[in-house]
Amino acid sequence: xxxxxxxxxxxxxxxxxxxxxxxxxxxxxxxxxxxxxxxxxxxxxxxxxxxxxxxxxxxxxxxxxxxxxxxxxxxxxxxxxxxxxxxxxxxxxxxxxxxxxxxxxxxxxxxxxxxxxxxxxxxxxxxxxxxxxxxxxxxxxxxxxxxxxx
Amino acid sequence: xxxxxxxxxxxxxxxxxxxxxxxxxxxxxxxxxxxxxxxxxxxxxxxxxxxxxxxxxxxxxxxxxxxxxxxxxxxxxxxxxxxxxxxxxxxxxxxxxxxxxxxxxxxxxxxxxxxxxxxxxxxxxxxxxxxxxxxxxxxxxxxxxxxxxxxxxxxxxxxxxxxxxxxxxxxxxxxxxxxxxxxxxxxxxxxxxxxxxxxxxxxxxxxxxxxxxxxxxxxxxxxxxxxxxxxxxxxxxxxxxxxxxxxxxxxxxxxxxxxxxxxxxxxxxxxxxxxxxxxxxxxxxxxxxxxxxxxxxxxxxxxxxxxxxxxxxxxxxxxxxxxxxxxxxxxxxxxxxxxxxxxxxxxxxxxxxxxxxxxxxxxxxxxxxxxxxxxxxxxxxxxxxxxxxxxxxxxxxxxxxxxxxxxxxxxxxxxxxxxxxxxxxxxxxxxxxxxxxxxxxxxxxxxxxxxxxxxxxxxxxxxxxxxxxxxxxxxxxxxxxxxxxxxxxxxxxxxxxxxxxxxxxxxxxxxxxxxxxxxxxxxxxxxxxxxxxxxxxxxxxxxxxxxxxxxxxxxxxxxxxxxxxxxxxxxxxxxxxxxxxxxxxxxxxxxxxxxxxxxxxxxxxxxxxxxxxxxxxxxxxxxxxxxxxxxxxxxxxxxxxxxxxxxxxxxxxxxxxxxxxxxxxxxxxxxxxxxxxxxxxxxxxxxxxxxxxxxxxxxxxxxxxxxxxxxxxxxxxxxxxxxxxxxxxxxxxxxxxxxxxxxxxxxxxxxxxxxxxxxxxxxxxxxxxxxxxxxxxxxxxxxxxxxxxxxxxxxxxxxxxxxxx
Numbered sequence: 001x002x003x004x005x006x007x008x009x010x011x012x013x014x015x016x017x018x019x020x021x022x023x024x025x026x027x028x029x030x031x032x033x034x035x036x037x038x039x040x041x042x043x044x045x046x047x048x049x050x051x052x053x054x055x056x057x058x059x060x061x062x063x064x065x066x067x068x069x070x071x072x073x074x075x076x077x078x079x080x081x082x083x084x085x086x087x088x089x090x091x092x093x094x095x096x097x098x099x100x101x102x103x104x105x106x107x108x109x110x111x112x113x114x115x116x117x118x119x120x121x122x123x124x125x126x127x128x129x130x131x132x133x134x135x136x137x138x139x140x141x142x143x144x145x146x147x148x149x150x
Numbered sequence: 151x152x153x154x155x156x157x158x159x160x161x162x163x164x165x166x167x168x169x170x171x172x173x174x175x176x177x178x179x180x181x182x183x184x185x186x187x188x189x190x191x192x193x194x195x196x197x198x199x200x201x202x203x204x205x206x207x208x209x210x211x212x213x214x215x216x217x218x219x220x221x222x223x224x225x226x227x228x229x230x231x232x233x234x235x236x237x238x239x240x241x242x243x244x245x246x247x248x249x250x251x252x253x254x255x256x257x258x259x260x261x262x263x264x265x266x267x268x269x270x271x272x273x274x275x276x277x278x279x280x281x282x283x284x285x286x287x288x289x290x291x292x293x294x295x296x297x298x299x300x301x302x303x304x305x306x307x308x309x310x311x312x313x314x315x316x317x318x319x320x321x322x323x324x325x326x327x328x329x330x331x332x333x334x335x336x337x338x339x340x341x342x343x344x345x346x347x348x349x350x351x352x353x354x355x356x357x358x359x360x361x362x363x364x365x366x367x368x369x370x371x372x373x374x375x376x377x378x379x380x381x382x383x384x385x386x387x388x389x390x391x392x393x394x395x396x397x398x399x400x401x402x403x404x405x406x407x408x409x410x411x412x413x414x415x416x417x418x419x420x421x422x423x424x425x426x427x428x429x430x431x432x433x434x435x436x437x438x439x440x441x442x443x444x445x446x447x448x449x450x451x452x453x454x455x456x457x458x459x460x461x462x463x464x465x466x467x468x469x470x471x472x473x474x475x476x477x478x479x480x481x482x483x484x485x486x487x488x489x490x491x492x493x494x495x496x497x498x499x500x501x502x503x504x505x506x507x508x509x510x511x512x513x514x515x516x517x518x519x520x521x522x523x524x525x526x527x528x529x530x531x532x533x534x535x536x537x538x539x540x541x542x543x544x545x546x547x548x549x550x551x552x553x554x555x556x557x558x559x560x561x562x563x564x565x566x567x568x569x570x571x572x573x574x575x576x577x578x579x580x581x582x583x584x585x586x587x588x589x590x591x592x593x594x595x596x597x598x599x600x601x602x603x604x605x606x607x608x609x610x611x612x613x614x615x616x617x618x619x620x621x622x623x624x625x626x627x628x629x630x631x632x633x634x635x636x637x638x639x640x641x642x643x644x645x646x647x648x649x650x651x652x653x654x655x656x657x658x659x660x661x662x663x664x665x666x667x668x669x670x671x672x673x674x675x676x677x678x679x680x681x682x683x684x685x686x687x688x689x690x691x692x693x694x695x696x697x698x699x700x701x702x703x704x705x706x707x708x709x710x711x712x713x714x715x716x717x718x719x720x721x722x723x724x725x726x727x728x729x730x731x732x733x734x735x736x737x738x739x740x741x742x743x744x745x746x747x748x749x750x751x752x753x754x755x756x757x758x759x760x761x762x763x764x765x766x767x768x769x770x771x772x773x774x775x776x777x778x779x780x781x782x783x784x785x786x787x788x789x790x791x792x793x794x795x796x797x798x799x800x801x802x803x804x805x806x807x808x809x810x811x812x813x814x815x816x817x818x819x820x821x822x823x824x825x826x827x828x829x830x831x832x833x834x835x836x837x838x839x840x841x842x843x844x845x846x847x848x849x850x851x852x853x854x855x856x857x858x859x860x861x862x863x864x865x866x867x868x869x870x871x872x873x874x875x876x877x878x879x880x881x882x883x884x885x886x887x888x889x890x891x892x893x894x895x896x897x898x899x900x901x902x903x904x905x906x907x908x909x910x911x912x913x914x915x916x917x918x919x920x921x922x923x924x925x926x927x928x929x930x931x932x933x934x935x936x937x938x939x940x941x942x943x944x945x946x947x948x949x950x951x952x953x954x955x
Contacts, residue, residue, distance in 0.1 A: 057281075083281055083283075083284065083285070084202065084203070084205070084280055084281045084283075085205075085281075086205040087205055087206075112866060113868075114205050114206060114207075114261070114866050114867075114868050115205025115206075115261070115868070116205065116448075118864070118866075118868040118870070119448065119452070119868065119869055119870070119872040119873065120448075120872075120873060123875075
């Protein structure tokens with residue numbers, strides 16, 4: 001499954017980039033995030049509670065960042081395991097483009113899922129993913145704009 | 151009016167014997183919600199089991215951490231392969247001569263495979279604990295395509311590595327299970343090389359699932375005081391399960407009592423032995439408490455036995471005027487991670503060699519290669535005799551493909567190739583002896599009933615209208631003439647795990663002239679209590695309403711191989727008639743004694759023995775029964791009972807002609823069955839109403855399979871159709887009206903001439919629906935398109951043929 005979107009954030013690119021690498025901000029923005037630990041600049045570990053259709057589960061995941069392209073963007077790949085509920089893995093390319101005082105954030109993500117969430121939630125997964133990423137970026141936009149304004 | 155003034159016809163009618171549309175006696179409890187299914191069984195102190203299942207289709211199981219689950223209050227135990235291995239129970243034998251993991255032993259081979267078994271005080275705690283078991287998996291490459299599997303370096307069954315010999319001969323590759331060959335390869339290839347016309351096609355019969363309304367389950371109860379294990383379960387073959395449990399567990403067979411209570415549909419899904427049974431038995435032995443396991447719908451669809459999944463490459467040779475000269479078939483059979491097919495031992499591809507169908511094909515060759523993939527094991531006969539629906543679909547598609555090649559009418563092509571009535575008993579090129587048939591009579595009756603000529607004329611007009619832009623709907627006429635092979639079977643060539651496939655019936659007549667009969671089979675909705683009582687009623691002249699029928703308790707019923715493959719009437723039904731005849735033979739002696747004449751001087755008359763030439767002097771069966779228990783008769787033991795174990799001399803060969811008329815919307819892919827005509831010849835008809843019900847149910851399942859139902863996997867081995875949201879079960883909304891009809895060609899070797907009918911409608915229905923879809927698109931160039939024909943796939947056919955402008 002492929003997801004892509006573009007979001008305009010009222011903050012300069014370097015602020016946006018820093019925020020995207022700030023575990024505290026990410027923890028607050030990721031829906032259902034219970035835990036987010038940065039083990040190294042490239043490695044993150046997270047626990048997230050997700051509800052997809054009739055399946056609700058706690059996913060434990062690891063995310064690896066590739067920041068070699070900073071601050072124009074970065075890529076990430078990761079895998080989350082939800083026990084009986086199944087698993088998800090995938091990656092994303094994020095690009096940040098300056099547009100005056102604002103930043104245009106574009107991403108394309110490739111996600112594959114397995115187990116019960118794939119069986120029960122396959123018809124819901126695209127909608128759920130869209131809703132979750134929408135929530136993430138709304139909150140992210142708010143925090144970053146506030147920070148940038150203050 | 152007393153019974154002396156009733157005519158023999160009136161007396162026969164009052165018995166409600168064979169030929170009577172007697173109402174189903176089972177329905178009194180079912181329609182009141184008073185059935186007793188496995189999940190209705192509640193025993194004191196009963197615990198509940200539930201499985202941790204693999205989300206991966208192929209993975210190494212690196213560790214299983216039970217700690218958190220065991221810490222949950224109410225959790226009694228969590229079993230893994232490690233716990234079962236000291237008992238030798240972490241693997242179990244399959245019905246196909248392979249072995250299967252009970253709980254994951256180091257790796258998993260399909261999504262949904264059992265990894266750990268949680269036992270808890272209630273069902274909800276068990277489900278919660280399942281989520282707390284932490285399993286560490288390492289993903290492995292997934293093989294879901296059998297053709298890829300045969301080329302891949304990835305070894306699925308590491309436990310078999312290096313074994314070049316399987317249960318059914320040599321293995322050619324580490325993912326190969328067996329090759330099964332029938333017929334004459336050389337002669338067939340020679341005919342193909344020289345034939346006027348050869349049509350070749352790949353016919354795929356997709357993977358689907360029997361999906362009975364009630365899923366599989368059991369309650370195991372070990373009584374530590376008596377040492378007796380009682381196992382209630384959804385078993386289609388309770389006696390065979392008892393023997394298997396005894397062999398696997400080492401518990402003496404007399405200390406095991408297997409009970410199949412009411413079963414909510416089986417359709418082959420409940421023939422096999424599953425991990426849930428083994429784990430529940432172990433858990434009950436260990437805890438000393440009863441343990442219940444009932445799978446949910448998703449578990450049923452993704453882990454207990456699937457059906458079909460046959461890739462059938464076919465070549466059919468004919469003269470230019472349409473006489474078939476040879477048939478060649480190579481099948482690639484996807485068996486999933488373990489070979490757990492439920493077939494008689496000597497038939498690893500079931501009776502696929504009935505694939506010459508209703509046609510007089512002089513030379514034929516069949517080869518089947520079984521292959522391991524990362525899919526669930528199974529391969530059961532879903533409302534068909536062993537692989538017979540695959541065979542019928544194959545030949546009925548090949549006939550259509552040949553008709554296209556010859557530019558011939560498919561009804562006429564069938565007619566000129568049918569086995570003729572005077573050729574029976576008919577020896578087929580692939581080794582079967584067809585017992586009886588009259589295909590031309592059935593075919594002509596069917597074509598006339600639907601006005602075949604009129605339908606073709608209407609279709610021609612429709613094609614013109616479509617080309618002229620006046621309509622966007624096509625008309626398809628789906629023809630099928632199928633021949634089944636059922637009633638497995640003769641012990642000389644049919645056994646399962648060494649158990650001969652005879653069946654049995656025991657009848658006890660009570661002093662007041664009523665009776666109880668017990669059989670080795672078990673009804674799952676077929677109505678045995680209704681129909682087998684009718685056989686007895688006709689054979690011994692007691693009213694069917696006075697005969698109780700009991701099945702499914704191995705402590706009381708005689709041994710038998712169970713109900714599947716339409717074998718109950720051909721085998722246990724024959725045993726019933728034979729046991730009844732033993733009773734009648736003794737009754738004759740009693741009657742002669744009571745009438746003070748010689749045994750040979752009385753004759754049977756519906757419900758009595760009368761003195762020859764003096765019909766007013768008689769003893770009714772009721773009077774004879776009373777005398778059997780209450781009168782000292784010289785030379786005869788008291789009592790009136792008999793048992794028969796029937797080993798059939800041959801299979802039976804029911805057949806039928808089905809015609810489906812379907813409207814198809816080219817733009818949406820939607821289909822609408824306008825007419826469905828089903829003519830069945832199942833030999834002697836015991837209960838016409840039950841036959842009609844069987845045909846309605848079977849055609850509806852055929853509709854499901856042909857038009858939408860499937861077990862589909864994605865490339866990661868995820869089951870994409872594991873719920874009833876995605877797995878098509880027709881409701882009243884999709885189910886069309888059916889017209890049923892019949893001819894009667896009795897089986898010459900069956901005591902009452904009956905052949906069995908439960909599965910015919912599935913065997914004949916699937917090609918009838920599929921052929922209708924193909925026929926609609928035939929004028930536009932379609933030759934072959936794979937099932938299921940859901941709206942999307944039909945739309946794609948139309949699109950691929952350039953019909954969307």
